[in-house]
Amino acid sequence: MSANEDFKIIDLIAQDIRWPTSLEQHGSDAMHTDPDYSCVYVTIKLLNGLYGNGLTFTLGRGTEVVQKACEALKHLVVNKNVHEIYNNFDKYWRNLTSESQIRWIGPEKGVTHLAVAAIINALWDLWSRIENKPLWKLLVDMEPEKLISTIDFRYISDVIKPEECIKMLKDQMEFKDDRLKELKKNGYPAYTTQVGWLGYSDEKISKLCKEYIQKGFNAFKIKVGQNLENDIKRCDIVRQAIGWDKVLMIDANQIWDVEEAISWVKELAKFKPLWIEEPTSPDDILGHKRISDALKEFGIGVATGEMCANRIMFKQFLQIEALQFCQIDSARIGGVNEILSVYFMAKKFNIKVCPHAGGVGLCEMVQHLQMWDYISLSGTKDGRYIEYVDQQHDQFIKPAIVNEAANYIAPDWPGYSTELKREAIQMFKYPEGSEWTKLFKSGKFKNEKTNQIDITKRKIFSGEMYD
Known part of the structure; x- marks a missing residue:
């Protein structure tokens, strides 16, 4: 099997993970009074068995929307060779943020950009694992030209240019x-x-x-x-x-x-x-x-x-x-x-x-x-x-x-x-994790995801969806 095939991405998995932090008011502020600290947790897998994990932070409700956005971008990730991505990272990043149809609902902002962050973070985690370095050391050890090649300068070149950044590093x-x-x-x-x-x-x-x-x-x-x-x-x-x-x-x-x-x-x-x-x-x-x-x-x-x-x-x-x-x-x-x-x-x-x-x-x-x-x-x-x-x-x-x-x-x-612990995912994956199952049974939380599915099913079977 060639090295090229070894480093092909074979899957992207996006999971909705939530912690019930609102129960004790952890994270509460003037605008976010009842946050449940959460994340969309992305895993990118290679044919050779290596993988990278990335995430984007959320506050509970709405996490499932970001999860769907990650899945909508999956076709731009799976079957790509990671070395080709890393060798042309600025262009790949631009392709991911400028998908001709998806960008209409969020051109480099909002839900789609949160999804991009989770995917990109997973790719950097994977790159660091391939190089057997913590990410900070991977960045420190890169030649200036290589590091700057990962950045898309579109829309900011009027303020800063690649050659300026290379000089700063040198x-x-x-x-x-x-x-x-x-x-x-x-x-x-x-x-x-x-x-x-x-x-x-x-x-x-x-x-x-x-x-x-x-x-x-x-x-x-x-x-x-x-x-x-x-x-x-x-x-x-x-x-x-x-x-x-x-x-x-x-x-x-x-x-x-x-x-x-x-x-x-x-x-x-x-x-x-x-x-x-x-x-x-x-x-x-x-x-x-x-x-x-x-x-x-x-x-x-x-x-x-x-x-x-x-x-x-x-x-x-x-x-x-x-x-x-x-x-x-x-x-x-x-x-x-x-x-x-x-x-x-x-x-x-x-x-x-x-x-x-x-x-x-x-x-x-x-x-x-x-x-x-x-x-x-x-x-x-x-x-x-x-x-x-x-x-x-x-x-x-x-x-x-x-x-x-x-x-x-x-x-x-x-x-x-x-990388999250496996038991953390099993406990806090939403809504089926063991801790959420307990909370739903106790009545401290309503299973909003399941409830919405049930409402949709009732509408379909009653014919209400088509009135």
């Missing part, structure tokens, strides 16, 4: 070995959001702040945006718990209008937050610019990007200085290829990248991206963090690890750290 090459040693010794700084979910009681917030100080954390983020009086009280509780020598961030998750965001954050300015995250619609670039300008005198930056649709929007955010902290998300904007382009633009505009993480698999993935950036591109950790939320990590075979100094430890296992 300018940093002499420092890579020292940074690699430093990273392996000390890791990468984390901040935690685990203390500040909006559904948590005041007592729980205070208790968790003290616990995470004991774990070595020096930076803390809390959710705000539903009630100003309550936000003032909660910020005060956090400051009393962590003191004034530690970093506080606040996150509104897109709840406010522009002027409302400005006036609200001014009321919280006395608590000295480093940034206000997602103060308004993620699509309102000029609105973010207005907020950024208004809060500058208070020393409060704007952080956004976790729900940014694509590299084009990031380009515009960066062009007009509408943010001070760029928050890429590993499960959005078409996966690793497109995320790399944002890192290069952020480097050009001298904007700090502080990835969004915390959701299912996000910590596991973004650590690789940020570590590559430190070693090969930005060369600094100053004022930069990776978000950390302490949930679902035990569901992965090789979870993200944060040490006693609250630093991410560089993964040493081949891949993108995206």
